[in-house]
Amino acid sequence: MLDYKKLGFMCGLEVHYQLSTRKLFCHCPNLVHDSNSISYKIQRNLMAFEGESGKKDIAAEYEESKNKTFIYEGSNSSSCLVELDESPPFPIDQGALKTSIQVAMLLNMKIVNEVIVMRKIVIDGSNVSGYQRTTLIGRDGFLETSKGKVKIPTLYLEEDAAQKTSKTKDTVTYNLSRLGIPLLEIATSPDLQDPEHAKETAYLIGMVVKSTGKAHRGIGSIRQDVNISIKNHSRIELKGFQDLRSIPKVIDYEILRQLKEKNESSHVRKVEPNLTTSYLRPMPGSSRLYPETDLKTIQISKEFLKTIEIPELLTERALNFEKKYNLPSDHAREIVSENIPFDYYAEKYKIEPKIIANLLIEAPKEISSRFIIKKQLKQKDFEFVFDNLENKKISREAAFEVLKDISLDIKPNLLKYQTISLGELEAFIKDLVEKNKGVSISGLMGDVMKRYRGSVDGKSAMELLKKYVR
Amino acid sequence: MLQVIFKHYPIIKYIFKNTNTYLFWCQSLITMKKDSFEPGDLIQVTTLSEEIKGTFLPSNNKEMLSLKLPSGYNLSIKKSEIKAIKILEKHIPKIEKTTETKIRKELPTIIILHTGGTISSKVSYKTGAVSAQFLPQDIINKFPKLKEIANIESRLISNMFSENIRFHHYNLMAKEIEKEINSKVDGIILTHGTDTLHYTAAALSFILEDLPIPVILVGSQRSSDRPSSDASLNLISSARFIKETDFAGVAICMHQSIEDKNAVILPACKTRKVHTSRRDAFKPINSSPIAIISEKIEFLTKDYSKKENKKLKLKTIKEKLKIGILKAHPNMLSREIENYNSFDALIIEGTGLGHIAVEKIDSESSENEKILNSIKKLSKKMPIIMTSQCIFGRINMDVYSPGRKLQEAGVINNNSDITTETAFIKAAWLLSNHKKEFYELWNKDLRGEINNRLLPEHYLDDTN
Numbered sequence: 001m002l003d004y005k006k007l008g009f010m011c012g013l014e015v016h017y018q019l020s021t022r023k024l025f026c027h028c029p030n031l032v033h034d035s036n037s038i039s040y041k042i043q044r045n046l047m048a049f050e051g052e053s054g055k056k057d058i059a060a061e062y063e064e065s066k067n068k069t070f071i072y073e074g075s076n077s078s079s080c081l082v083e084l085d086e087s088p089p090f091p092i093d094q095g096a097l098k099t100s101i102q103v104a105m106l107l108n109m110k111i112v113n114e115v116i117v118m119r120k121i122v123i124d125g126s127n128v129s130g131y132q133r134t135t136l137i138g139r140d141g142f143l144e145t146s147k148g149k150v151k152i153p154t155l156y157l158e159e160d161a162a163q164k165t166s167k168t169k170d171t172v173t174y175n176l177s178r179l180g181i182p183l184l185e186i187a188t189s190p191d192l193q194d195p196e197h198a199k200e201t202a203y204l205i206g207m208v209v210k211s212t213g214k215a216h217r218g219i220g221s222i223r224q225d226v227n228i229s230i231k232n233h234s235r236i237e238l239k240g241f242q243d244l245r246s247i248p249k250v251i252d253y254e255i256l257r258q259l260k261e262k263n264e265s266s267h268v269r270k271v272e273p274n275l276t277t278s279y280l281r282p283m284p285g286s287s288r289l290y291p292e293t294d295l296k297t298i299q300i301s302k303e304f305l306k307t308i309e310i311p312e313l314l315t316e317r318a319l320n321f322e323k324k325y326n327l328p329s330d331h332a333r334e335i336v337s338e339n340i341p342f343d344y345y346a347e348k349y350k351i352e353p354k355i356i357a358n359l360l361i362e363a364p365k366e367i368s369s370r371f372i373i374k375k376q377l378k379q380k381d382f383e384f385v386f387d388n389l390e391n392k393k394i395s396r397e398a399a400f401e402v403l404k405d406i407s408l409d410i411k412p413n414l415l416k417y418q419t420i421s422l423g424e425l426e427a428f429i430k431d432l433v434e435k436n437k438g439v440s441i442s443g444l445m446g447d448v449m450k451r452y453r454g455s456v457d458g459k460s461a462m463e464l465l466k467k468y469v470r
Numbered sequence: 471m472l473q474v475i476f477k478h479y480p481i482i483k484y485i486f487k488n489t490n491t492y493l494f495w496c497q498s499l500i501t502m503k504k505d506s507f508e509p510g511d512l513i514q515v516t517t518l519s520e521e522i523k524g525t526f527l528p529s530n531n532k533e534m535l536s537l538k539l540p541s542g543y544n545l546s547i548k549k550s551e552i553k554a555i556k557i558l559e560k561h562i563p564k565i566e567k568t569t570e571t572k573i574r575k576e577l578p579t580i581i582i583l584h585t586g587g588t589i590s591s592k593v594s595y596k597t598g599a600v601s602a603q604f605l606p607q608d609i610i611n612k613f614p615k616l617k618e619i620a621n622i623e624s625r626l627i628s629n630m631f632s633e634n635i636r637f638h639h640y641n642l643m644a645k646e647i648e649k650e651i652n653s654k655v656d657g658i659i660l661t662h663g664t665d666t667l668h669y670t671a672a673a674l675s676f677i678l679e680d681l682p683i684p685v686i687l688v689g690s691q692r693s694s695d696r697p698s699s700d701a702s703l704n705l706i707s708s709a710r711f712i713k714e715t716d717f718a719g720v721a722i723c724m725h726q727s728i729e730d731k732n733a734v735i736l737p738a739c740k741t742r743k744v745h746t747s748r749r750d751a752f753k754p755i756n757s758s759p760i761a762i763i764s765e766k767i768e769f770l771t772k773d774y775s776k777k778e779n780k781k782l783k784l785k786t787i788k789e790k791l792k793i794g795i796l797k798a799h800p801n802m803l804s805r806e807i808e809n810y811n812s813f814d815a816l817i818i819e820g821t822g823l824g825h826i827a828v829e830k831i832d833s834e835s836s837e838n839e840k841i842l843n844s845i846k847k848l849s850k851k852m853p854i855i856m857t858s859q860c861i862f863g864r865i866n867m868d869v870y871s872p873g874r875k876l877q878e879a880g881v882i883n884n885n886s887d888i889t890t891e892t893a894f895i896k897a898a899w900l901l902s903n904h905k906k907e908f909y910e911l912w913n914k915d916l917r918g919e920i921n922n923r924l925l926p927e928h929y930l931d932d933t934n
Contacts, residue, residue, distance in 0.1 A: 130697025
């Protein structure tokens with residue numbers, strides 16, 4: 001266990017959330033991974049010009065030195081002339097703007113008086129124009145965590161970049177479908193006390209964004225960057241976390257790596273699938289923004305702010321579920337963050353809510369971790385199972401087995417799972433124990449489950465076994 | 471001053487709503503004179519709730535003070551919430567270093583004359599203001615490949631959006647070009663806003679008779695402060711075209727497609743902007759490009775004027791001429807024609823083969839007859855020239871009866887494929903220089919403005 005205090009551990013987060021509205025500056029839909037065929041390929045070059053400081057930006061220069069040709073692949077279904085930098089932007093999407101203000105409010109931030117869209121120079125090709133459009137929405141907020149307040153200095157609303165699909169020595173190819181999707185960038189101060197605190201904070205920020213109902217779902221819709229430094233070492237930015245559960249491990253590995261390195265300069269590292277990190281690029285310079293001259297400034301009046309409702313926080317909703325249905329807190333949180341229609345079933349069926357929650361949340365996870373799924377479970381499948389469970393036609397264990405069968409596209413045979421009487425079970429177990437003297441209880445339990453899986457309740461079987469095995 | 475303020479304190483207090491802002495403005499009134507802050511200064515702003523540091527920027531909104539935060543983002547602060555402002559660091563403008571570039575004798579000399587527009591704009595990252603840049607060093611710093619092609623000189627002759635151009639500016643540009651030709655440059659690149667670039671190309675073609683060197687008009691559709699600007703390819707391609715070919719005369723150099731691959735040299739009098747924003751917005755009309763510039767330069771025609779020992783004749787346009795362009799449309803009124811009574815020439819951009827409503831077809835369309843009468847009257851005073859709003863193709867006022875009536879009424883330009891824009895320029899130029907032979911010279915191809923053989927390829931490329 002590392003002693004973070006002694007190490008002089010400093011850590012801040014930068015979390016990116018895609019929103020599910022249309023693209024930020026054009027009317028293209030938000031398809032992210034557009035599976036439609038590529039309609040065109042075009043070739044472009046980018047140049048770095050003088051930055052604000054009068055010097056070409058370091059990171060920008062680094063990219064230019066690679067002297068690449070960029071190839072952009074686009075589908076007519078998900079990108080237009082705006083993504084191609086062939087038509088000026090439309091005014092900022094009002095839905096995305098509203099959502100970003102809601103999040104800023106939930107994070108106790110000061111909302112800007114004017115929305116001023118800036119161009120942030122990015123010349124690795126991931127933005128066709130050579131800059132990312134980004135705008136400051138909120139400042140100076142905070143978030144309550146189990147280890148105290150975490151400051152949230154900034155919330156930006158920006159456009160997502162194109163996705164790299166391949167590269168050669170002289171070219172880099174990007175797909176345009178992701179370019180322009182609205183992205184919230186939320187940064188914390190370097191107040192995070194340890195890796196678990198970083199994970200908790202990332203989780204809580206996610207809950208805030210999801211509370212708006214406009215968070216995009218799916219792979220790549222959330223990206224976390226972690227800035228860390230320890231005493232006598234330069235600040236390192238870690239990019240490309242997909243899963244927030246991996247945050248503590250990655251930070252620990254990174255600290256161990258840094259402890260071995262001396263005289264390393266500040267840079268950006270990429271998180272690899274095995275949770276180690278590799279060099280990505282130098283740290284971007286600070287002077288790389290100027291106003292987007294193609295767009296007008298938008299006034300944010302008090303009257304406008306009054307029209308924006310503050311959504312109920314998912315953490316609060318989760319707490320309400322927890323209390324009302326007597327659920328474990330992790331299940332309550334998962335129900336709200338994954339938008340699972342738990343309350344619909346809980347109100348409809350006379351089944352213990354805990355059992356409903358367990359089947360809705362854990363069953364699909366367990367099935368997919370153990371089997372190759374052929375069918376996604378739908379509302380009617382759950383209703384089928386809950387109907388039978390409510391009428392005591394199947395046991396709790398059988399409910400899982402039925403869901404598994406449906407997922408594997410097997411027609412469930414309910415007769416197989418019909419509950420048997422305790423007497424029948426007792427007779428079977430008595431016989432079993434006599435025939436297998438000296439076999440352990442767990443061994444015998446296996447035989448019982450093999451014969452009656454789904455039809456008996458494991459707890460009663462165990463009690464009976466204990467009774468006869470002496 | 472202070473006395474006055476204190477005397478009216480209650481009223482002023484009411485106006486300013488709270489004491490703090492009132493005191494701030496009092497302070498400002500006193501301090502601003504000797505110690506005012508200017509754009510670029512690092513300041514600290516104290517508001518009712520916080521202190522904010524940043525670079526002061528000019529703002530269009532009178533109620534806001536604009537700051538550039540250390541993060542690079544701009545922030546607007548309500549002036550009414552400001553309690554105090556402190557200057558932390560005065561902005562010291564950088565003195566631009568002018569380094570002498572060495573002249574390489576083996577290279578030709580090209581001068582870049584700037585007239586403003588997107589291509590020569592430069593953003594001040596400090597203040598966000600857009601300004602024109604024209605120092606040779608600026609251009610070379612920005613497009614370093616240029617100095618491998620030629621000795622580059624550069625100068626600003628006027629700075630404007632091209633939609634603001636008047637006849638005066640054509641003459642100004644032509645005179646500046648003449649000066650440069652006299653000082654023996656090998657070629658001229660004229661940077662120009664794209665909106666009316668094709669008008670200027672036509673105007674210079676007519677004004678600069680017997681032009682002995684290449685004058686290439688270059689624009690850009692993405693301003694050159696953007697990393698993705700099309701300016702680089704357009705400028706470098708035009709410099710290469712000047713250096714590597716025997717072309718003389720006026721032409722346009724822009725992107726061939728939306729890719730940063732090839733540039734295209736377009737005929738000055740037969741080109742038009744046909745897209746509001748694409749980088750390949752300029753297309754030849756009823757014609758082919760002169761050349762395609764890729765790794766190599768490929769001419770698509772042999773019929774172009776060449777560098778010879780010609781003596782330039784400057785034939786400027788009379789700046790007081792009034793030439794109108796009227797677009798025909800349904801439900802026209804004769805008054806629209808009559809508006810041009812005091813003009814010197816009128817171009818009617820007709821429908822189809824060259825039509826405008828001139829026939830009464832029922833009791834509801836007698837206005838059309840009035841239009842014909844108005845045209846008849848007007849054509850006695852000035853040339854009335856028919857072009858087509860179809861953009862592509864040729865005028866033919868023999869096919870349908872309205873066309874024949876228009877010819878009888880005195881409308882000219884039958885069987886011509888001249889563009890509306892070039893017709894406008896040609897009319898002004900002929901009235902300025904050859905008024906007596908106007909009707910005779912109108913139908914003669916003087917600068918490649920008329921093509922009597924339209925080929926299938928002289929139309930939009932159907933692959934785009």
